Amino acid sequence: MPSVKEWLASHGLSEYADRFAEHRIEFSILPDLTDKDLKEELGIVPVGDRRKLLRAIADLAGAASTKPKLAPGSEPSPRDEAERRQVTVMFADLVGSTALSTGMDPEDLREVISAYQKCVADTVHHFGGFVARCVGDGVLVYFGYPHAHEDDAERAVRAGLDLVTVVAGLRTPARQQVRVGIATGVVVVGHLIPSGESEERGMVGETPNLAARLQSIAEPNTVVIAESTRRLLGSFFQFDDLGMRSLKGIAGPVRAWAVLRASSVASRFEALHATGLTALVGREQEIEFLRRCHFRAADGEGQVVLLSGEAGIGKSRLTSAFVGLLVGEPHIRLRYSCSPQHVDSALYPIIDQIERAAGLAREDTPRAKLDKLDALLQQTSTSAQDAALFAAMLSLPNDRRYPEAELTPQQRRQRTLQAIVLQIEALARSCPVLMVFEDAHWSDPTSLELLGRVVDRIRTLAVLLIVTFRPEFEPGWVGKPHVTSLSLNRLARREVGAIIDHIVENKPMPADIRQDIIERTDGIPLFVEEMTKAVLEAESESEARRAAALVPSPALAVPASLHASLMARLDRLGPAKELAQIGAAIGREFSHPLLAAVVRKPEAELQAALDRLISAGLLLQRGGAPYPTYCFKHVLVRDAAYSTLLREPRRALHARIAETLESHFADISENQPELIARHYREADDVAKAVAYLSAAGDRALSHSALKEAYEHITQALQLISALPDDDIRRREELKLQTALARTLQEQKGYGDQQVGEAYAKAREFSKRVGDAAMHLAALYGLWAYNYLSGQPAAMLEQANEFLALAQREDEAGPIMVGYRLVGTSRLINGYIADASDALHQALVRYDPDEHGAASPVGRSLRARFGHDVGVTMYSYRSWALWLSGQPADAEKAAESELKRGHALEHDDQSRLYALWHAGMTYVLLGNVDKVAEIGGKLTEFANDRQLPYWQALGDFLCGWCAARAGRAADAVGLLQEGLRLWAQTGSRIFRPICLAFLADAYAADDKPDLAHRTFEEALRIARETGERWAEPEIHRLFGDLLTRGGPSAEGVANYEQAIAVAREQGSRSFELRATTSLARVLSEQGGHAEAHDRLLNIYRFFDSGCDAADLADAKALLDELSSAPQPRGQ
Incomplete structure (x- = not known):
């Protein structure tokens, strides 16, 4: 080495x-x-x-640790594990090799095959490809492994096109041809064979097979690509659509494309957005700044704007929008685009710009190209000496039209750079110039040197130069007076939403998926665009495809268009990539102590890897030693790192994380059990995942975090079905189902159908398990659902079942609650006498010291059965007392109820319960001032805490008061709003009486037709549901409406019906009220004696010393009837 x-x-x-x-x-x-x-x-x-x-x-x-077999740098670095990643695969096959083998000496054939293989290796290595395997004349090449590039698909296709040309030029006895197939997809790649058996790094997945099959349908010297690759290429190339093809070994027809040639594009951005641009959002200030710079430059004060920002932030989009604004204004535009494939190609962006400006085509002859170049250079009166330099820069032969200059390579280089600067000066003298130098982070050193000269020279020229680059690039021109740095920030959530809406247009997109996109794209416009497009495509796929993807939402996958660029950033990390994978498994954010405990490496080695991740811009550090935390800068970077882990290593890693959290981080185990649950779930340890999810649900519910509680509990219920169906599972399932029902009840209100279904399921589970306590809790929930959803008959059935079970279990507290449920149910059904008896039985068992809110038993009963037991008993006891003809006792019970509720400072539900029921007692008593006071408190409390259930009930009380105060229009508005909110909660209880209040307000507001229809609706609902306790009052108020213009038979019939129902129910107060109304009508018709006698018969049941409003009205009418003259003959 x-x-x-x-x-x-x-x-x-x-x-x-x-x-x-x-x-x-x-x-x-x-x-x-x-x-x-x-x-x-x-x-x-x-x-x-x-x-x-x-x-x-x-x-x-x-690079490989051993000598390369095919080409320098073509071997991957040693890896201990295979990984899952997106790769573009090329399969190249020499045409006619079988014929060659029959007509050539084996040694000659070997030389041809070797030359071909070396040709392939050299070509693909130039584009960053990795030769994975050579089998005879077939060569398998990976782009994106072992090192990804953000343009792997483009590199593969350019390599394929070059390969066609290079193979044709091989010095062999006969001209050689090649077929190339290319496909992109997710594969498993790396060590796939156990150590010791083979050192080959293989690939598993459909993509290599697809590439090979596409090669088989390619014409000689043709590159054929899959649709998956075509989607990543924009307009970089010209294609021929080959349509849908059936390929051997590939399930279903696939679309194939033949690549004809590379396109001439002004910039990478334009090529990748050939189908159109999304709306520019959130960059108004930057556009305005560029316009000001343009105006200054046009006046001869040259300006340089260094436009920086991370990948995808919108540098090119902003530049493109600004260029579009200048259309119609006199200026010359020079656009230079750097390429990641040409970082070592001297002056590549300059050459590319000149070739495009001159219109040079690949098929042009050298002479035609020189003619076009001359035509371009004549526009700036370029000298023949400089024209020769431009021709040489473009690798065009001098056909003696330019003078030959004897220059050293260094002199030629300096003269060429000077000639380019002179060109720009000449253009600026004729018209303002806009220069855009894109992606300077990919520039070759010579172009950067030229750019430095241009920056210095244009200070006094009519030139605006915009240089775009990523943060890792450090320009040397910062600080010059005519140079301004402009850094693009991420978009706000509102602006991200605007981009999504622009792409989605009128297509449906669920709100939760839209929110996923906003959360996961971190305000990066490119991420937003690609994620949204990927989601829309996913939504058009079959449910089977989505299920196969193993993601709950299309927005939770990394789009193929972003995968390569994200993996490229990870592959540059070297050994630190493993740490990124571990961190990704922990989550987007993790602490140093947790990471250290999981990684189990020396601190110095761990810190070096963390520093590498931070310097690469992948992690952000928060806080200092000894307890810093780290956060992935982008969710999608975290997802890309995580996606490379294979299933078994991933499971083992999550198990290690969960065990570490359990054993070393007690605070997390106690306060964030959902984190441990997530890791056990990913580790496929279902039992522990369920246990921690259950704990997380309980904790969230205790903190009124209802949405979180619902998520934890439903996840646990989904997982638990995978456990054996034994007693342990059934008990845990019962606990979870009961917790789910309670969560839904607090979130949606007892009247919601989901709540009823949840409690019904909990009741069935409790029967299977034989757990009486849980059975009682489920019965109570089901009773409350039927109560609020307006199903009195079912409510009474559950109340009786509850009481019977409590008596069998001989539990004093539940027996007391059972009598309360029976009493309430009987009252709502209209069995007033029976209700009073049951509520009395509950009250005689109630001991304030033992069952009060401050006692352990009282707190236990409240936790099990929803509200403070004393408040609930006195609430319905006050109603029952009034209905049975004891208004004075009813008022005392209401006062007691209010005092108990007021004392419950930390029990909002019981306090609100007391306010509503006491308020209704005072409605029955006709005490407007007291109802106004209570209604105001209830409304204020409910509005402050955004509780629509209680807001509606407050509106009912306030609406009733408004009607009694002569503000009929206000009453109508309040009652309508209350009924609207009430319906939203799914509740139907009390609708008959509240509709009667509304009908009465309509009547007062001079809307008799509306009042008539509303009374009829109230009576219909009372009959349909069985909620009959207020039926006498509804008939009475209806009778008042019908007799408003004078006595009417229909009105009298309603009074008679009210009296009959009240008498049947034992509701003496409603009977008194209806008889009073009837007596007035009879008196108007001259039946004073009948009116007097009928009213007196019911009045005698009441305590004449009571000052209740109804008794006072009845007494006044009796006195009036007693003094009225009797008709003759009587």
């Missing part, structure tokens, strides 16, 4: 040998050197030399 000194000399850099020796730089150290090391530590100032060194080091990392 050569020494470092000899290695430097082989690259023309021997002047730095002493510096390398002084700093003890050995071959093992070379891969860790950075651009900063070369400049600041070794003192290598010229950018071109630093760039050449870094490229040579990168090549060295990929």
Whole structure:
């Protein structure tokens, strides 16, 4: 192996040998050197030399440790593991080799085959390819392994086209021809055969076979490519669409393309965006800045703008948009585009620009090319001596039209650079010039030297020079007065959304996938564009293809168009790439202690690898020693690193991470169990993954992080089906299902259908397991669902089942709750007397000291059954007391309920529960001031916490108050909004009475038709659902509407119906209220005696000393009827 000194000399850099020796730089150290090391530590100032060194080091990392078999640098670096990656594969086959073998001496044939193989090796090596295998006259070549380039597909096709030309020029007895097939895809590549059996690095996947099959259908001296490759090539080449072809060994027809020739394109950006540009978003300030620079340059003050930014940030897009703005303005545009394949080709961007400007075509004769060049140069009156220099630069032969100059190579180089500068000066004298020098980070050293001269010269010329480059490039012109640096930042989320919308147009895209794109593309416009396009393509594929991709969303895969450029950045890391893979498995962000514990390497070695990742711009460090954290700069870089890991090594790595977190990081185990769950899930340890997901769900639920709780629990339920169906699994499944139901209940409200389904499933699980406590919890949830969804009959059934189970288990607390559920259910169904009995049974078992909110038993009951048990009992007890004709006791119960609720400072749900039910008690009592006070509190509290369920109930109370205060229009608005919010929660309970409130408000607002229809709807819902407790009041209010213009038979019928239903239910207060309304109508019709007698019969049941509003109204009417003159004869 050569020494470092000899290695430097082989690259023309021997002047730095002493510096390398002084700093003890050995071959093992070379891969860790950075651009900063070369400049600041070794003192290598010229950018071109630093760039050449870094490229040579990168090549060295990929060189074989033994002598190359086919071409220098064509062997991959030793790898311990195979990996998964996207590769472009070329298969080249010599045409007619079978005929050759029959007509040639074996030794002659061997020479032909050897010459062909060497020709292939040299050609593909020039383009960065790796010759993987030669089998006779067939050669398999990889582009993208062992080192990726962001333009691997383009390199492969250019290599294929060059191969056709070079093979044809081989010095063999007969002219040789070649067929080339190329395909791109994801493969497994590396050591595929156990160590000791073979040293061959192979490839597994469909892509090599596809490339070989495409070669078989190619015409001689033709390159045929797959659709997967064509998508990555833009307009770099001209193609012939061969249509869909059936290929042996390939499932289904595939589309094939023949590559005709390379295209002449002004820039790489234009070639890759040939189908159109997306809207320029978020760059208004930068465009305006460039316009100001253009105006100054047009006035003779030359300007240089150094436009920098990471790959994909939009440098070329911004430049393209600015160029478009100048269309129509007098100027000359010179566009130079550097290429990653020509970093060592002197003056490549200059030559390319001149060839395009002159219109030189490949098929032109040398004379025709010279004629075109002369026509171009005549526009600036270029001298014959300088024209000769331009012709030589373009490798055109001098046909004696130019004078011959005896110049040394160095003199010719300097004169050529001077001639180019003079050209620019001449153009600037005739018209303002816009020069765009793109991708300077790929420039060859000579072009950079020329660019430096141009920067110095244009200060007094009408020239605007825009130089674009990536952050790793360090221009030497910063600080000059006419030079301005402009760095592009990432886009904001809103701007990213605008790009997505522009690409998607009218196509459907789910909101969660759109959010995935925003999150994963980090504000990089190119990432946004390619990810969005990839998602749209994925959405058009079959579900089977998406399932095969093993990703839950199309936005969670790395697009093929970005894969190569991301892998190129990773492959340049050398040994640090393994650390990037481990970090990627941990997550986008990870701490130094965790990484060190997982990696298990010496600290110095670990830190050196981390420094390499940071200097390469892949990681960001946050915080300092001893506990720094690291974050991948881009999500997609992390994903690309992770995607290279094969399944088994990936599982083992995740298991190691999970075990490390368990054993060394107790705080994470306690506070972030979902992280450990993720690693156990990826390690296929389902039991541990489920256990940690369950813990994560419990923790999230306890912190009211409902969305997170739902995700953790549903993931656990999905995973648990893979475990054996034993008692342990069934108990864990029951626990998870109950937690899911509770999460959905708190997230969506008990009235949502998903909540009912979740609790119904939990009830079935609890029966299978035989767990009475969980069975009670599930029954309570199912009861609450039926309660809020307006299914009183089912609610009563679950209440009875709950009470029966609690009594069998002989648990005092659940028995008390069971009586409360039965009492509430009977009340809603309209069985007022039975409801009062059941609620009484609950209350006699209630001990404030034992069951209060501060007691352990009270807290346990609240956790199991949703609310403070005392609040819930007094809530419905106050309703039952009023309905059964005890308004004074009802008011006392409501006051007690409010006090209990107010004392529950940290139990929002119970406090709100108390406010609503006490508020409704005061509605029944007719206490407008008290309802207004409670409704205001409820609304404010609910609005502040964004709780639509309670907001709706607050609106009902406030709407009722507004109607009683004579503000009918306000009442209508509040009640309509309350009903809208109520419907959104999935709740249907209380709809009949609230619709009756709305109908009454319509009537007050002089909208009788609307009122009539709304009363009918309220009665229909009450009959359909069985929620009959308020049916007497609905009939009474309907009767008020119908008799508003005077007595009516229909109105009287509604009063009679109200009285009959109230009497049937045992609802004496509603009976009193309806009888009072009926008595007024009868009195108006002259039936004073009948009115008096009927009203007196119900009034006698009440305590005459009570000052309730309904009793006062009835008493006043009785007094009026008693003094009214009786008709004669009576």
